[in-house]
Amino acid sequence: MGLAASVHAQEDDPAKLSDEARKVATALLQQIGGELKKEYEISGPLRSVIVCKYTAPEVSSTISRKSGAAVKRVSLKVRNPVLGMPDSWEQKILLDFEKRFARGEKPEAIEHAEIVSETQGRYFRYMKAIPVGPLCINCHGPVDSLTEGTKAQILSEYPFDKAVGYSVGQIRGAVSYKKPL
Ligand code: HEC
Known part of the structure; x- marks a missing residue:
């Protein structure tokens, strides 16, 4: 096997790629979760909506730049x-x-990894489920359970919001990680 081929084989090692993707996805969730918790404790749900709006995308783009992958929620x-x-x-x-x-798997443990060929090339793609925790309910719970202030602010920032009605323990979405091979 030539050098190029062996480098390629190593790059394509699915176990290694999965480990790396899982680490990056977990770091993203921890950082966003940490910022959210901090802001929530300091200023409550109203300002935290703003944190979500600006901090989450910022954390995602920093992590994407560092990891050489497109990482988002x-x-x-x-x-x-x-x-x-x-x-x-x-x-x-x-x-x-x-x-x-629905078949009983725990959201914390749900993930999927795959090498995908697309028109632009081959990618390692990975997704990790994001569970709904108690803090999340303040802004993603059933509409009736949100405070009037939160409801109004979400509606003014996100007139097409669909991200409500969740309860603790459900899947809110996933971290998606996509790396060119
Ligand atoms: C203070 C209100 C607030 C809390 C608490 C909150 N979120 Fe959000 N969430 C938002 C806002 C606002 C956005 C839109 C961010 C943006 O503009 O990109 C959002 C977006 C998301 C997204 C991206 C997909 C989408 O719907 O746009 C995910 C995933 C998500 N939240 C999960 C969570 C989880 C999990 C928790 C609990 C750990 C949580 N959120 C807690 C307000 C909140």
């Missing part, structure tokens, strides 16, 4: 359609995650 019911809308592959995997969840 996607969902079947998005709040921000510009950033959170899944492509067709992501949509398929999210639907599969819902099926796995």
Whole structure:
């Protein structure tokens, strides 16, 4: 095997690629979760909506730059359609995650990895489910349970919001990781 081929084989090692993707996805969730928790404790839900709007995309782009992969959060019911809308592959995997969840798998452990050929080339693609925790309910719970202030602010920032009606333990969406091979 020539050098190029062996480098290629190593790059394509699915176990290694999955480990790396899982690490990056977990870091993203921890960072966004940490910022959210901090802001929530300091200023409550109203300002935290702003944190979500600016901090989450910022964290995603920093992590993407560092990891050499496109890393973002996607969902079947998005709040921000510009950033959170899944492509067709992501949509398929999210639907599969819902099926796995319905069959009793724990959201924290649900993930999927695959090497995908697209017109622009080959990619390692990975997704990790994002579970709904107690803090999330303040802004993603059933509409009736949100405070008037939160409801009004979400509606003014996101007039097409679909990301409500969740309860703790469900799947809110997934981290999507896409790396060119
Ligand atoms: C203070 C309100 C607030 C809280 C609490 C909150 N979110 Fe969000 N969430 C938002 C806002 C606002 C957006 C849209 C961000 C943007 O513009 O990209 C969002 C977007 C998302 C997205 C991206 C997909 C989409 O719908 O646009 C995911 C995934 C998500 N939230 C998960 C969570 C999880 C999981 C928790 C709990 C750990 C949580 N959120 C807690 C307000 C909140």
